Amino acid sequence: MAPYLLLALFLLPALAAGHQHPSTYGSSALSEWRSAKASYYAADPEDAIGGACGFGDLGKHGYGMATVGLSTALFERGAACGGCYEVKCVEDLKYCLPGTSIIVTATNFCAPNFGLPADAGGVCNPPNHHFLLPIQAFEKIALWKAGVMPIQYRRVKCLREGGVRFSVTGRSFFLTVLISNVGGAGDVRSVKIKGTESGWLSMGRNWGQIWHINSDFRGQPLSFELTSSDGKTLTNYNVVPKEWDFGKTYTGKQFLL
Incomplete structure (x- = not known):
């Protein structure tokens, strides 16, 4: 194993506020x-x-x-x-x-x-x-x-094959989403989520590119609005279907280069 890599996967409180800092790279x-x-x-x-x-x-x-x-x-x-x-x-x-x-x-x-x-x-x-x-x-x-x-x-700019991927995990009213395979700037700086029973709600950075929210979205199709470090926004409507389940990954549209 690499001596300098932080490979242990645990929740770092400091990472949760990472998206609040302005990007160094416009x-x-x-x-x-x-x-x-x-x-x-x-x-x-x-x-x-x-x-x-x-x-x-x-x-x-x-x-x-x-x-x-x-x-x-x-x-x-x-x-x-x-x-x-x-x-x-x-x-x-x-x-x-x-x-x-x-x-x-x-x-x-x-x-x-x-x-x-x-x-x-x-x-x-x-x-x-x-x-x-x-x-x-x-x-x-x-x-x-x-x-x-x-x-x-x-x-x-990141060149990716296929669309942005949303990997859904969590439990009941605690939802976490890993966002990966992001093209363009590549680093997502803010995320909003919307179900059929809610408006757009901001998600918090749990750590890395895992985002979380305390809300029960079960039985609702989910839409996501992503903003990357270059200020571009991508909206994926109903990318997660109504019959979604924890542990599954769903693929949406990609940022345009």
């Missing part, structure tokens, strides 16, 4: 390269399951190993989950693969190690901008011997 920043560093972990099959964004099985949800764990300065308490980044190796002629870059999706959190200084081992400590990549992704831009590498990154 549409004007999509082509702006920024400096950071990257390292890798030797991924095993267990690393494709779980993660601090709540996506669960990354292969099932279409992310595979083209993923990244973000340091505290980038993770934004889970609000950055689902966003896409183009990453390229820079400055190191010995280990960089010239002319290469990769596109990765934020699916995890690179936890800080406050037992070490930020400039001497605590690679994911604030204020560092750090990308922790599966070795399969890292080796597309640099040789594995590089260890911790200087990189440049920028936010890019």
